[in-house]
Amino acid sequence: MEILSILIPVSLFLGGIGLVAFFWAMKTRQFDDPEGDAHRILTKDWDDRPKP
Amino acid sequence: MTVAEDFGRARISACPACAVVPAAERIAALRAEREGRIMLSLPKAAGALTISSVEAALQAVPGVRSARVNLTQKRVSVETGAGVTAKALVAVLDEAGHEAHELDPGLLSATETDRQGRDLLMRLGVAFFSMMNVMLLSVAVWSGAEDATRDLFHWISGAIALPTVIFSGQPFFRSAWASLRQGKLGMDVPISLALILASSISVYETWMSGHHAYFDAAVMLAFFLLLGRYLDHRTRAIARSAAEELAALEVPRAIVLVDGEEVETVTSAVAPGDLVLVRPGARMPVDGVVVCGASELDRSLLTGESLPVPVGEGTIVSAGEVNLTGPLTVRVTAAGKDSSLHRMADLVAVAEGAKTRYTSLADRASRLYSPLVHILSFSAFGYWMWATGGDLRYAINISAAVLIITCPCALGLAVPAVVTSASGRLFRKGLLIKHGTALERLAEVDTVVFDKTGTLTLGVPEPVALEGHPREALAVAAALAAGSSHPLARALADGVRALGVGAVDVAEVREVPGCGIEGEWKGGRVRLGRADWCGAEAVAATATYLALDGETHAFAFTDRPRPGAEQAVRALQAAGLRVELLSGDAEEPVRALAERLGIATWAAGVRPEEKAARVAELSRAGRVLMVGDGLNDTAALAAAHVSISPATALDAARVASDIVLLGQDMAPIADAVRIGRQSARRMVENFLISGGYNVVAVPLALVGLATPLAAALAMSLSSITVSLNAMRLK
Numbered sequence: 001m002e003i004l005s006i007l008i009p010v011s012l013f014l015g016g017i018g019l020v021a022f023f024w025a026m027k028t029r030q031f032d033d034p035e036g037d038a039h040r041i042l043t044k045d046w047d048d049r050p051k052p
Numbered sequence: 053m054t055v056a057e058d059f060g061r062a063r064i065s066a067c068p069a070c071a072v073v074p075a076a077e078r079i080a081a082l083r084a085e086r087e088g089r090i091m092l093s094l095p096k097a098a099g100a101l102t103i104s105s106v107e108a109a110l111q112a113v114p115g116v117r118s119a120r121v122n123l124t125q126k127r128v129s130v131e132t133g134a135g136v137t138a139k140a141l142v143a144v145l146d147e148a149g150h151e152a153h154e155l156d157p158g159l160l161s162a163t164e165t166d167r168q169g170r171d172l173l174m175r176l177g178v179a180f181f182s183m184m185n186v187m188l189l190s191v192a193v194w195s196g197a198e199d200a201t202r203d204l205f206h207w208i209s210g211a212i213a214l215p216t217v218i219f220s221g222q223p224f225f226r227s228a229w230a231s232l233r234q235g236k237l238g239m240d241v242p243i244s245l246a247l248i249l250a251s252s253i254s255v256y257e258t259w260m261s262g263h264h265a266y267f268d269a270a271v272m273l274a275f276f277l278l279l280g281r282y283l284d285h286r287t288r289a290i291a292r293s294a295a296e297e298l299a300a301l302e303v304p305r306a307i308v309l310v311d312g313e314e315v316e317t318v319t320s321a322v323a324p325g326d327l328v329l330v331r332p333g334a335r336m337p338v339d340g341v342v343v344c345g346a347s348e349l350d351r352s353l354l355t356g357e358s359l360p361v362p363v364g365e366g367t368i369v370s371a372g373e374v375n376l377t378g379p380l381t382v383r384v385t386a387a388g389k390d391s392s393l394h395r396m397a398d399l400v401a402v403a404e405g406a407k408t409r410y411t412s413l414a415d416r417a418s419r420l421y422s423p424l425v426h427i428l429s430f431s432a433f434g435y436w437m438w439a440t441g442g443d444l445r446y447a448i449n450i451s452a453a454v455l456i457i458t459c460p461c462a463l464g465l466a467v468p469a470v471v472t473s474a475s476g477r478l479f480r481k482g483l484l485i486k487h488g489t490a491l492e493r494l495a496e497v498d499t500v501v502f503d504k505t506g507t508l509t510l511g512v513p514e515p516v517a518l519e520g521h522p523r524e525a526l527a528v529a530a531a532l533a534a535g536s537s538h539p540l541a542r543a544l545a546d547g548v549r550a551l552g553v554g555a556v557d558v559a560e561v562r563e564v565p566g567c568g569i570e571g572e573w574k575g576g577r578v579r580l581g582r583a584d585w586c587g588a589e590a591v592a593a594t595a596t597y598l599a600l601d602g603e604t605h606a607f608a609f610t611d612r613p614r615p616g617a618e619q620a621v622r623a624l625q626a627a628g629l630r631v632e633l634l635s636g637d638a639e640e641p642v643r644a645l646a647e648r649l650g651i652a653t654w655a656a657g658v659r660p661e662e663k664a665a666r667v668a669e670l671s672r673a674g675r676v677l678m679v680g681d682g683l684n685d686t687a688a689l690a691a692a693h694v695s696i697s698p699a700t701a702l703d704a705a706r707v708a709s710d711i712v713l714l715g716q717d718m719a720p721i722a723d724a725v726r727i728g729r730q731s732a733r734r735m736v737e738n739f740l741i742s743g744g745y746n747v748v749a750v751p752l753a754l755v756g757l758a759t760p761l762a763a764a765l766a767m768s769l770s771s772i773t774v775s776l777n778a779m780r781l782k
Binding site for chain 2: 001004008011012015018019022023026032033034035036039040042043045
């Protein structure tokens with residue numbers, strides 16, 4: 001049962017990473033234009049150099 | 053504007069000459085386009101190609117800092133420097149092959165709802181995270197963890213659940229507190245009580261090394277209820293932003309005459325006393341008096357009359373009327389907030405006052421339900437106190453279990469899930485549900501009242517019985533009509549061309565504003581226009597007249613019905629609804645349309661207040677659905693149980709109605725009634741389903757057999773069943 005003292009913190013930590021990622025996505029407005037982003041990944045506009 | 057202000061602005065002005073020419077400065081002020089953000093709507097935007105070509109085209113315009121397309125909202129927002137106008141950008145996009153319209157950024161104030169939505173979503177995410185973690189720990193406890201392990205798991209669950217309940221439960225605590233202060237028992241009171249009681253009893257049980265802790269139930273409750281709340285919010289936010297976009301599409305512009313120079317400006321900058329030029333085909337931007345020019349006005353949006361009204365110097369005109377033939381110069385008496393906007397605000401207030409009287413299905417359910425929950429929980433507590441001889445811990449445990457199990461997880465989802473599903477389906481058919489309870493109200497309707505001009509008809513004239521006229525008259529009329537932009541002339545020219553009659557050569561064609569068109573043909577004078585000007589006897593219908601060789605011909609017109617109008621009327625009648633037609637127009641065209649569409653009950657020449665009175669009279673016996681578009685319908689739209697207006701309607705009418713028809717086709721109205729009835733049925737079913745779970749689970753809880761596992765099962769199963777039932781809508 002000693003393994004629990006490692007497993008529980010690890011699982012909570014991993015869950016916490018998910019929660020932080022969710023917070024970050026909300027804060028930086030990642031869900032403003034889901035449809036546009038799905039198409040944007042297909043464009044070749046800024047493939048050779050980053051958008052200024 | 054004070055003198056001091058004028059000087060102050062003159063000093064910092066870029067052009068020194070402006071300081072000595074105040075008029076030029078006013079022109080510059082009116083013309084100054086705000087530096088900043090321009091929003092354009094791209095109704096046809098789709099696919100990756102649109103994004104890159106629109107952005108590239110806009111970036112190439114000098115003065116544009118950045119442009120970003122939002123494909124979900126079908127908009128592009130452009131950051132600009134000074135001197136870039138929306139009109140220029142629309143022209144650029146038009147050249148690149150993209151349809152674009154200017155949006156008034158002032159009306160797109162979605163930020164507040166946006167913030168609320170993100171706030172709810174954040175709380176929902178936190179609740180989801182801790183629900184998953186607590187559930188994992190709970191599964192271990194249910195499958196037989198004992199003694200120190202169980203206590204450890206309970207402690208960890210508590211450490212996760214308590215902050216979550218405090219953070220995620222806030223919307224419920226706040227609204228429960230607000231309703232308690234008003235002395236009412238809303239749905240949120242039992243919810244908050246269950247959350248608090250479940251958390252505190254669990255902490256106590258964990259402290260005492262008890263067997264049962266309800267941390268999982270508390271976070272699950274918070275999660276499911278927040279989900280319902282979020283769905284509800286999202287449906288409303290989508291409807292609101294679509295409605296805002298409709299309003300923002302009509303950027304109100306006026307041409308102001310300053311010292312004889314034409315300056316295009318936004319209507320809000322126009323002041324009473326200014327002179328405004330209204331070109332043919334444009335809508336009156338302000339209320340005012342005509343000081344120069346003669347023309348005809350289409351007042352159908354305001355009065356429902358399809359016949360144009362002649363105007364000249366001294367005629368009083370109001371915002372919303374459409375100028376047809378000649379240019380008019382109008383002295384402004386009221387502009388912006390003082391005129392139509394103000395009128396609109398009054399009408400909206402009336403409409404909203406009427407709508408709040410309706411108690412929704414959810415309200416009725418919670419009114420029945422809230423007292424029942426409290427009574428059950430308290431009587432369980434009382435009974436077990438007596439039965440166990442004062443075992444407080446046991447009695448509180450049971451009453452908490454009752455409260456948790458009866459708590460309306462499914463009830464909180466029952467209505468939002470159905471409304472989300474139904475409004476999504478109707479939006480794809482071209483109907484925008486603006487009001488949360490519109491669907492339930494639509495289900496109760498037994499009478500449908502239609503307006504004619506602009507609602508059942510497109511407001512576009514169509515010549516009738518052209519074959520009955522001599523070919524020569526048709527040819528001359530077509531030649532004269534070709535020179536005018538008047539809607540009747542255009543319709544006549546198109547109609548004659550469709551008959552295969554070619555126009556003859558008429559010399560010296562000229563348009564006489566407010567009267568008609570005249571020219572020379574075979575040495576004689578020919579005229580096409582108003583009856584008195586052509587020397588003709590006026591007929592009862594909408595008509596234009598031709599004077600030729602001393603004879604007169606009357607070309608009668610009828611209004612073209614909206615596509616799908618007949619279908620919609622038939623489907624509504626088949627669904628057992630009474631259909632009525634109330635119009636402000638003359639008797640003849642109303643009768644013709646009623647016969648064409650198969651509407652037995654109709655009335656012509658109805659004034660706005662009579663319309664509202666008739667709707668109120670019908671409302672006493674039943675429930676009325678009003679469909680209308682003009683200012684003359686607005687009072688009736690507000691008085692009706694539920695109302696629909698087309699997207700082409702006047703702003704005030706659109707605001708007063710619950711549902712907006714986005715396309716031209718009328719057929720979706722019948723679908724709306726059908727889906728409305730279906731969703732009301734689904735809502736009732738959902739209430740019954742969640743009630744059914746309670747009927748099974750509550751007796752278990754009352755006798756003390758409910759474990760946290762049973763509570764979790766009942767809660768999640770009922771929520772999932774309810775959501776699935778909502779998605780069955782067709």
